[in-house]
Amino acid sequence: MADLIARENASQKRIQRSVDRTHAWLRDSLQHRTEEDSSPFFASIPPLDPQLLSLYLVDIRDEYKRHISGLCIYSPTTMMDLPDELRQLPTICLSDPATPQALLAAIHAGIDLITVPFVTQSSEHGIALSFSYPGTSEGPNASLGADMWSPVHATDLSPLSPGCKCYSCSRHHRAYVHHLLQANEMLAWTLLQIHNYTIIDAFFENIRHSIQQGTFDTDVDTFNRAYEPEIPKQTGQGPRVRGYQTKSVGGGEPRKNPKAYGKLDDQMQKLAEAESGIATPDGDANDIVEHGLAKKVAD
Numbered sequence: 001m002a003d004l005i006a007r008e009n010a011s012q013k014r015i016q017r018s019v020d021r022t023h024a025w026l027r028d029s030l031q032h033r034t035e036e037d038s039s040p041f042f043a044s045i046p047p048l049d050p051q052l053l054s055l056y057l058v059d060i061r062d063e064y065k066r067h068i069s070g071l072c073i074y075s076p077t078t079m080m081d082l083p084d085e086l087r088q089l090p091t092i093c094l095s096d097p098a099t100p101q102a103l104l105a106a107i108h109a110g111i112d113l114i115t116v117p118f119v120t121q122s123s124e125h126g127i128a129l130s131f132s133y134p135g136t137s138e139g140p141n142a143s144l145g146a147d148m149w150s151p152v153h154a155t156d157l158s159p160l161s162p163g164c165k166c167y168s169c170s171r172h173h174r175a176y177v178h179h180l181l182q183a184n185e186m187l188a189w190t191l192l193q194i195h196n197y198t199i200i201d202a203f204f205e206n207i208r209h210s211i212q213q214g215t216f217d218t219d220v221d222t223f224n225r226a227y228e229p230e231i232p233k234q235t236g237q238g239p240r241v242r243g244y245q246t247k248s249v250g251g252g253e254p255r256k257n258p259k260a261y262g263k264l265d266d267q268m269q270k271l272a273e274a275e276s277g278i279a280t281p282d283g284d285a286n287d288i289v290e291h292g293l294a295k296k297v298a299d
Contacts, residue, residue, distance in 0.1 A: 002044035004074065015048060022046055023056045030067050040069035042092055047074045050081035061085050076106040099231055100131060100144065100203060104220045107207065118231060119200050123192040125234035126181050128160035128174075129199040133206040134219035135226035142227050146174070148192065149236030153178040160191075166198035167191075181236060189239045 003021035005014060026043050033041065043060050045053065060068070061083050070090030073079065079087065092113040097103050099118065106114050122129055127145040146153070146160065159169035160177065168177070168191040180188030210219045288294045 002046045002072070002074070004046055005048075015052060018046055019048060019052050019056055023059070026060070026064060030064060033067070041067070042070045042072040042090075043068045044072045045074075045078055045082075047078055053081070057083060057086065065089070070112070073111075076109045076111055079109040079111065099229065100133075100227075101224060101229060103203075104207075104223065108216070108220065116200060119196050120193065122231060123189055123196050124238040126188070126192065126236045126238075127196075127232055127234070128177070128192055129196045129231075130161040130164075131199065131203070131223075131227055133203050134210065134215075134222040140225055144227050144231045147232045147235055148174065148177045148188070149181055150178075160195045161199065164195065164198060166195050168195040168198075184237070186239060 003018040003025075005018050007014075010018075022044060029041070043064060045057070045060075050057075060071075065085065068089070070092065071082070071086060072092045072094065074094050076093055076095060079091065087110055090112045091110060093106055093111045094115055095106070096117055097106060097114065103114065103116065119129070122145060126147060126149045128148055129145045131142070131144045148160075153174040156174040156178075158174055160174060161169060172191060177188055177191055180191070207216070210216045285294070285296075289296050
């Protein structure tokens with residue numbers, strides 16, 4: 001657990017408080033752990049100036065290292081600022097890499113586990129990932145994916161990615177997925193997600209093999225030359241987000257869907273005019289007579 005700062009221009013006082021809170025949370029969490037607690041415990045390191053983290057990192061190295069399973073960082077660049085004794089620990093990185101090239105850079109920095117949000121994002125954007133590690137026979141600057149919203153796929157009976165053996169590619173083709181997207185069928189994004197996870201699974205499997213063979217650095221250079229630096233941009237609409245009040249995740253992030261309602265101030269006058277001709281329970285006997293709903297009878 002780390003006290004992360006969402007604002008870009010945070011004050012020095014706020015930054016120092018972030019370090020102090022993270023330090024205190026680690027200390028208190030370890031104090032409350034018992035010998036029966038066998039679950040992995042990772043010490044969080046916020047993405048701040050190394051000088052501000054120096055005391056915290058020294059305490060992790062000297063006091064807490066034997067009590068933790070590894071480190072949790074939020075930027076691959078943090079690895080460069082860690083003491084050598086801490087760089088040997090297993091490291092989880094909760095960053096937001098946008099491309100497979102960014103993943104390779106993080107692994108090169110020493111990251112052991114990392115989040116890969118661009119897989120689901122690509123599926124939601126209608127992008128079928130199409131890359132392999134360390135490279136492809138298609139030549140330099142090959143595309144990292146195909147936009148299934150594009151009309152060029154309307155009659156394309158080829159798989160989402162050449163040579164892919166996933167469920168989506170072995171049973172369906174690009175024209176079918178394109179049709180599903182045009183019809184806003186949820187199955188389109190399901191098939192894309194199945195395919196894209198197959199691509200990323202094979203990607204990491206080949207990376208592990210490359211590291212074992214000692215060819216990782218060479219293979220990374222090959223991959224960077226073989227593919228474009230960015231995944232194709234979204235051109236179509238993503239799957240519907242349930243609920244117009246879906247909350248954002250990060251600080252300052254806009255809502256995923258706009259509000260479906262607005263203020264009714266402009267309707268207040270019309271409502272008042274409509275009610276003026278209707279007898280209501282709030283009126284007295286004279287009001288009922290005035291509206292012709294009753295007749296006053298003399299005593």
